[in-house]
Amino acid sequence: xxxxxxxxxxxxxxxxxxxxxxxxxxxxxxxxxxxxxxxxxxxxxxxxxxxxxxxxxxxxxxxxxxxxxxxxxxxxxxxxxxxxxxxxxxxxxxxxxxxxxxxxxxxx
Amino acid sequence: xxxxxxxxxxxxxxxxxxxxxxxxxxxxxxxxxxxxxxxxxxxxxxxxxxxxxxxxxxxxxxxxxxxxxxxxxxxxxxxxxxxxxxxxxxxxxxxxxxxxxxxxxxxxxxxxxxxxxxxx
Numbered sequence: 457x458x459x460x461x462x463x464x465x466x467x468x469x470x471x472x473x474x475x476x477x478x479x480x481x482x483x484x485x486x487x488x489x490x491x492x493x494x495x496x497x498x499x500x501x502x503x504x505x506x507x508x509x510x511x512x513x514x515x516x517x518x519x520x521x522x523x524x525x526x527x528x529x530x531x532x533x534x535x536x537x538x539x540x541x542x543x544x545x546x547x548x549x550x551x552x553x554x555x556x557x558x559x560x561x562x563x564x
Numbered sequence: 565x566x567x568x569x570x571x572x573x574x575x576x577x578x579x580x581x582x583x584x585x586x587x588x589x590x591x592x593x594x595x596x597x598x599x600x601x602x603x604x605x606x607x608x609x610x611x612x613x614x615x616x617x618x619x620x621x622x623x624x625x626x627x628x629x630x631x632x633x634x635x636x637x638x639x640x641x642x643x644x645x646x647x648x649x650x651x652x653x654x655x656x657x658x659x660x661x662x663x664x665x666x667x668x669x670x671x672x673x674x675x676x677x678x679x680x681x682x683x684x
Binding site for chain 1: 599608609610611614622624625658663665667668669670671672674675676677
């Protein structure tokens with residue numbers, strides 16, 4: 457089992473807002489980063505740090521953190537946002553890296 | 565534009581050693597953290613380990629003892645060796661560059677991935 461816990465599946469209506477969460481003790485001390493993975497493709501970084509987007513990532517993607525939970529919010533979800541989303545952070549020791557189990561996002 | 569490309573055998577026999585190389589272009593390997601990450605078919609991502617620009621390494625505790633990551637700065641490449649493989653090691657293997665801050669460690673560039681099958 458992973459030190460970071462994600463809901464296995466989430467759905468959102470087209471154009472609505474969805475929040476994907478990542479829980480873990482280490483998130484009290486470290487930020488979560490978020491990755492989007494579409495079928496048969498490599499993951500793509502969408503959020504890192506407090507709330508930073510790499511170049512080319514739409515501004516409908518945002519990140520936040522509270523206590524032991526990191527969140528990825530998509531405001532106005534689009535059909536192309538349908539994908540698996542993974543969080544990652546350091547583990548509780550701070551020495552190793554861990555991924556959440558992933559959340560499959562369906563856009564209805 | 566930073567690009568990473570994995571290469572190596574797609575088929576490894578049980579008990580043998582899996583060897584992969586990642587070739588980096590658009591960035592010097594003498595900076596950042598260079599990682600291997602894998603994903604079994606239909607499953608989630610698992611961090612294998614990294615080597616830093618100084619050559620220090622850090623491995624997933626679940627794989628420690630079987631994994632070695634090394635750097636070849638002359639070729640701008642880094643490599644993965646995983647010994648005594650079993651069917652559980654079958655996965656898509658990704659190489660990725662990472663950045664580290666005091667509060668965050670994130671993978672900003674990824675290779676396309678290479679599928680490794682374990683079978684006799």
